[in-house]
Amino acid sequence: MGIFDKIKEKLSNEFIDIVEWLDYTDDTIAHRFERYQNEIKNGAQLIVREGQAAVFVNEGQLADVFTPGTYTLTTQNLPILATLKGWKYGFNSPFKAEVYFVNTHLFTDEKWGTKNPITLSDERFGLVEIRAFGTYAFKISEPGKFIIDIVGTDNNFTNFEINEHLKSLIATRFTDTVGEANLPIELYAANTSELSETCQEVMQPEFLSVGISLEKFFIENVSMPEDLKKEIFEYSRIDKLDLDKLTKFKTAKAIEVAAANEGGTAGAGMGMGMGFVLAQQMGGLMNPQMGSQMQQASPVAPPPIPVQIQYFYAVNGTQQGPVSFDQLKSLFASRTINRDSLIWKQGMTQWTSLKEVEELKSFLGGSTPPPLPPQ
Numbered sequence: 001m002g003i004f005d006k007i008k009e010k011l012s013n014e015f016i017d018i019v020e021w022l023d024y025t026d027d028t029i030a031h032r033f034e035r036y037q038n039e040i041k042n043g044a045q046l047i048v049r050e051g052q053a054a055v056f057v058n059e060g061q062l063a064d065v066f067t068p069g070t071y072t073l074t075t076q077n078l079p080i081l082a083t084l085k086g087w088k089y090g091f092n093s094p095f096k097a098e099v100y101f102v103n104t105h106l107f108t109d110e111k112w113g114t115k116n117p118i119t120l121s122d123e124r125f126g127l128v129e130i131r132a133f134g135t136y137a138f139k140i141s142e143p144g145k146f147i148i149d150i151v152g153t154d155n156n157f158t159n160f161e162i163n164e165h166l167k168s169l170i171a172t173r174f175t176d177t178v179g180e181a182n183l184p185i186e187l188y189a190a191n192t193s194e195l196s197e198t199c200q201e202v203m204q205p206e207f208l209s210v211g212i213s214l215e216k217f218f219i220e221n222v223s224m225p226e227d228l229k230k231e232i233f234e235y236s237r238i239d240k241l242d243l244d245k246l247t248k249f250k251t252a253k254a255i256e257v258a259a260a261n262e263g264g265t266a267g268a269g270m271g272m273g274m275g276f277v278l279a280q281q282m283g284g285l286m287n288p289q290m291g292s293q294m295q296q297a298s299p300v301a302p303p304p305i306p307v308q309i310q311y312f313y314a315v316n317g318t319q320q321g322p323v324s325f326d327q328l329k330s331l332f333a334s335r336t337i338n339r340d341s342l343i344w345k346q347g348m349t350q351w352t353s354l355k356e357v358e359e360l361k362s363f364l365g366g367s368t369p370p371p372l373p374p375q
Contacts, residue, residue, distance in 0.1 A: 019054070019073070020047035021101035029107075029140065030147060030157040033099040041094050046071040051105040053143040057098040058084045065144045100151065102143040106215060107159050110136050112170045118178065122185045124335045125231065130188060130224045132174065134196070137216040138166070138207065146211030166207075170217075173203045185224070192219040314342040314351065325359070332363045339364055 019040060021031055048054045048068050056063040056078065063081040075082040075090045081097060113133035122128050140146050151157045177199050178188060188195065200217040207214040310322035315336065323331065331337050332354070342351040343360065354360050 017041045017044045018047065019044055019099055020049075021052070022049075023052075023101075023103060025158075027158045027160065028103060028156060029159050029162060030100050030102045030151045030154070032153075032155040033101060034155070039094040039096050040073060040099075042073070042092055044073045046073055046077075046099075048101075051103060053102045053104050053140070055100045055102060055143050055147045056081055057100065057147065062144045062148050063097065100143075100147050102140050102146065104140050104143065106137055106139045108135075108137040108216075110138065110159070110163060110166070112136055112167045114171050114174065118175050120179060120185065125185060125228065128185050128224060128228055130178075130185070130222055132178075132219055132222045134218045134220040135216075136166075136170065136214065136218065138212050138214050140211060141208065141213035142211035144211070149210045162212075166212075169206060170199075170203060173206070174199055174219075177202050185228075189222040189224075192222065195219055309345055312344045313337055313354075328360070329363060 019033055019035075021033060023031070046054060046066060047070050048066050050068045052068060054066040056065070058081055061084060063084055064078050071077050075087050081095075082091075085091075085095065111133070112135070114131050117129035117131055119127055119129055150162065154161070178195065181188075181195070181198070183191065196217055196219045199219070200214055203217065204214050308324050310324065311328050312319055312321035313323070313328065313331070314320065328337075328343075337354065339353070339355040341354050343354050343357050344351045345357075355364060
């Protein structure tokens with residue numbers, strides 16, 4: 001063998017004839033294949049494994065992209081690169097090109113969260129703050145776009161590098177989505193599944209714009225300050241409570257305590273009298289016949305209990321009630337209803353806004369007396 005043959009053999013051995021990448025990590029998204037002076041032997045074998053894609057880049061320009069399989073690198077398999085290189089009739093010498101292997105498998109259990117509280121406006125509680133966190137999963141859907149737009153010249157790109165960008169994008173879009181949802185504050189924590197689906201739909205186009213597909217998005221928790229939680233729970237209890245029954249119950253307990261109080265003859269007499277009146281009232285409610293008998297036996301019957309006016313009201317197009325005047329006033333004070341809410345009571349021919357009902361105008365404040373008569 002001549003000296004020129006030995007030199008030729010030595011140089012040919014320095015050129016790569018197998019292009020492949022074995023991923024021994026679980027966080028690498030893109031890896032640049034390194035070789036001597038970026039030169040690849042004509043006819044070299046390209047091996048792309050399942051869950052990978054191979055991207056050829058020529059002087060910063062995207063060339064050919066290969067899906068899983070084994071390829072012989074010729075002008076037939078590199079049509080875009082051949083055009084960029086100006087190979088009209090094929091080539092026989094080694095060529096230069098950057099080769100990036102991209103992991104296309106699913107990256108799961110990635111964490112996201114709001115760094116700062118999100119301020120929302122609630123009709124009942126005013127400005128409130130919430131926080132949220134959860135997980136998401138993504139994969140590279142367009143390897144070529146991802147290499148050009150995100151990776152650049154990074155020779156080993158990990159999911160840690162992209163996660164900071166993705167988490168910022170998620171936090172921004174999550175804030176926009178919950179702000180536009182305009183739900184009562186307590187429903188955000190109760191509708192995480194629906195919110196998760198909506199957020200994924202909103203974020204998907206921005207992920208796809210850089211070659212990434214948002215495969216899953218989960219909101220695991222929506223939290224708020226403890227004092228706001230207590231206020232919401234208290235409001236919920238008051239909203240569901242029958243204030244009329246509560247008043248009767250507390251009155252009965254108070255009379256029971258007064259009757260048991262050893263405060264002398266006068267106190268005992270007062271307790272007995274109040275107990276007798278209560279017995280009449282409770283007996284009339286529980287057993288009309290018994291109540292009637294007790295009233296007949298009574299030497300002096302008390303006047304009948306005035307009948308309270310019962311009101312019905314509408315919230316979000318749904319009829320609610322009946323409630324008493326005081327209950328309706330509490331609902332107005334808690335902003336469950338307002339001056340334009342529809343009200344109906346017995347005797348009214350149709351539903352009327354609260355501000356038009358004469359006895360309810362006192363809720364609005366600012367009432368003035370009529371003018372004095374002339375002297």
